[in-house]
Amino acid sequence: MPEPKPAPPATPGPGTAAGAPSAPSAPSASGTRHPHGALVVLLLSSTLGIMSSTILMPVLELIRTDLEISATRAGTLLTVNGLTVAVVSPLTGWLVDRVGVRGPMFAGLLLYGLAGGAGLVTDDYTLLLAGRVVFGIGAATAFSATTVALLNGYRGADRDRVMGWRTAATGLGGVLWPILGGALGAISWQAPFAVYLVGIPVGAAALFLFGSSGPARSGPVGERPAEVTTLRAAVAAQPALLGVFALSGVYMVLTYGLLVFLPQRLAELGVHDPAAVSVHVAAVTGTSALVGVAYARLRRVLGVNALLRTAAVLWTAAFLLLGLADARAALVAAAVLVGAGGGVWLTSLTVLVGALTPAPVMGRASSVSSTMVFVGQFLSPLALGPLMAATSISVGHLVLAGGAGALALVLSFVRFPTAQNSPGQEEPAGGTSPYRR
Structure with missing residues (x-):
């Protein structure tokens, strides 16, 4: 895939290597540009999305036991923030398209930290649930702003690399956050909520590093x-x-x-320690991180459509292992396969959103994608829980294997357009990117 041509008349920032993706930076009102640390903030913000649920997974069973609630109600603590994201994402996407990324990113991260950390000071289930709803609003706002900043800030091969790095950062966060959650869970089930407070300093950094950029445009008026x-x-x-x-x-x-359902499956095998559970969760996200690092090269070799089919095949194999095997090693192998498929899948879909969507509506398009992600997150335990309760967790995983296999078959006949001149993928002549140097 050829490198995209830089948009004239931008002047390279100090320390920017030729052909290397540069950190997102936006012209401020004074015409100055932000430092490359903005990319670090965007990647760190990306890890907070997966933290929203995974940091509590190792203590989910402790919460259920201590609060004397059902497995479904405990699982809802992990997923209700996802439902909130699904509901409010269209509004946050519209907001980002209207006002730019700086304000929404700061407000979202601040709310993320304050509402997420509220679990430190309450053990009432209703209050915990309400806090997770407010937390979801903050997460949706920050997620929309971060996604738009990355998609509108890079083009072509640069975008593939940066989105791969985003997946890697998310996966790395998925390794570190649940391990930290498991370690803090040894103190109490409330202690992991303290980690959400990191959203506050990250939000402050976003406010400092990003200028007052307005809505993205595809090029100067009169030339587009x-x-x-x-x-x-x-x-x-x-x-x-x-x-x-x-x-x-x-x-x-x-x-x-x-x-x-991994904690319950491990409990069936006699594994109850939160730290041990966190290792299995980390296998999913760690593998996703490795795939993210290699994503740009994988896309050059295989293409997006082949990568999507490969992910569906990996998921089919993973759920067959989960449904048919009882050894802990098989569960680890299945977690690795799920992580590899997820790293390829979500990165490819985000790249496709960027390739198929014009810049002025990127926030709304990415927010709909986020909505669907979190609708799936919310519905997954509600749909699979009754099935597994009526049969077994193994049977539920075999049903998922059948669904993933059918998806692989469908994708063998489907081709998504990925041409480099798709709207939003390359800058038009004379166009400038509001976040690149």
């Missing part, structure tokens, strides 16, 4: 075609976006089919 200004028009121009949105929901249904 009439802009697409509604999501409906974007979908009409690229109906494949509907398929991307649908596959975003499938991702979480399958992934949470493992994650939510």
Whole structure:
């Protein structure tokens, strides 16, 4: 894949290597540009999304026991924030398209830290649930701003690399946060809530590093075609976006089919220690991180469509292992396969959103994708819980294996457009990116 041509007349920042993706930076009102630390903030913010649930997974059984609640109610503490994200994401995406990324990112991260940390001071289930709803609003706002900053800030091969790095950062967070949650869980089940407070300093850094940029545009007025200004028009121009949105929901249904029920599956095998549970969760996210580092190269070799099919095949094998094997080693192997498939899948779908969506509606398109991800997260335990309760966790995983296999078959006949001149993938002549140096 050829490197995208830089947009004239931008001047390279100090220390920027030729051909290397540069940190997102936006012109401020004074015309100055932000330092490369903005990319660090974006990648760190990306890890907070997976932290929202995984840091509590190692103590989920302790919460259920201490509060004397059902497994479904305990699982809802992990997923209600996802439902909130699903509901409010369209609004946060619209907001980012209207005002830019700086303000929403700061406000979202601040709310994330304050509402997430509230679990430190209450052991009332209703208050915990309400705090998770407010927490979800903050997460949705920060997630929309971060995604738009990355997608509108990079093009072509640069975008592939940066989105791969984002997956790697998310996966690394998925390794470190649950391990930290398991370690803090040895103190009390409330202690892991303290980690959410990290959103406050990250939000402050975003406020400092990002300038007052307005909504993204595809190029200077007079040098661009009439802009697409509604999501409906974007979908009409690229109906494949509907398929991307649908596959975003499938991702979480399958992934949470493992994650939510993994503690119970391990308990059946005699494993109850939160730290031991966290290692299995980390196997999913750690593998996803490794895939993210290699994503740009994988896409060059295989292409997006082949990568999506490969992910579905990996999930099929993973759930067959979960359904048929009883050894802990098999559960670790299944977690690795789920992580590899997830790293390829979610990165590819995010890249497709960027390739198929014009910059002025990127926030709304990415927010719909986020909505579908978190709808899948919320529905996964609600749909699979009764099935597994009526049969067994193994039977539920075999059902998921059948679903993933059917998905692989469908994807063998489906091709998503990935041309480099798709709207939003390359900058038009004379266009400038509001976040690149």
